[in-house]
Amino acid sequence: MNARLSRRLVGLAAMLGIMGATAVPAQGADGRIPIMVSASERDRVLEEMRVFLHGLHNIFHALSRRDMKSVAVEAAALGREGQTMPAALRNRLPVAYMEMARGLHEVFDAIARDATAKADPFHTLGQLGEAVSYCSGCHDTYRFQIGRITRSPDQR
Numbered sequence: 470m471n472a473r474l475s476r477r478l479v480g481l482a483a484m485l486g487i488m489g490a491t492a493v494p495a496q497g498a499d500g501r502i503p504i505m506v507s508a509s510e511r512d513r514v515l516e517e518m519r520v521f522l523h524g525l526h527n528i529f530h531a532l533s534r535r536d537m538k539s540v541a542v543e544a545a546a547l548g549r550e551g552q553t554m555p556a557a558l559r560n561r562l563p564v565a566y567m568e569m570a571r572g573l574h575e576v577f578d579a580i581a582r583d584a585t586a587k588a589d590p591f592h593t594l595g596q597l598g599e600a601v602s603y604c605s606g607c608h609d610t611y612r613f614q615i616g617r618i619t620r621s622p623d624q625r
Contacts, residue, residue, distance in 0.1 A: 503614040511613045541584040548578035573603040
């Protein structure tokens with residue numbers, strides 16, 4: 470594992486540890502922190518998650534063909550330029566959630582950049598492992614729940 474990836478994983482672990490020590494809404498029955506949203510906001514978040522899943526699918530298929538140009542194009546669409554979360558929702562999300570989202574987008578920016586510069590499928594696979602760590606960390610920590618929308622102390 471390279472040093473940059475190690476630092477990011479340590480940072481993610483520290484962030485998840487800090488989240489447990491900060492004021493956050495009570496955990497649900499499944500142990501995850503509920504984020505209260507409207508039905509349309511939940512649909513929007515689920516749509517964005519599907520975009521990431523389809524993007525990962527396309528990247529894996531491009532890697533299997535060693536088509537690093539397609540890897541770069543797909544990853545760029547999932548990077549910071551591809552952020553589409555409405556500001557009204559984004560501003561209500563917990564800070565730690567947004568830090569994980571920012572990290573995920575940055576990994577995809579790095580994948581796009583490195584796919585072109587390094588053209589190394591094995592390097593890209595390592596980066597995809599890091600991306601999925603953000604996905605898994607978020608899904609393990611949060612759940613979107615339709616209900617009364619309030620601000621928690623952890624929200625911006």
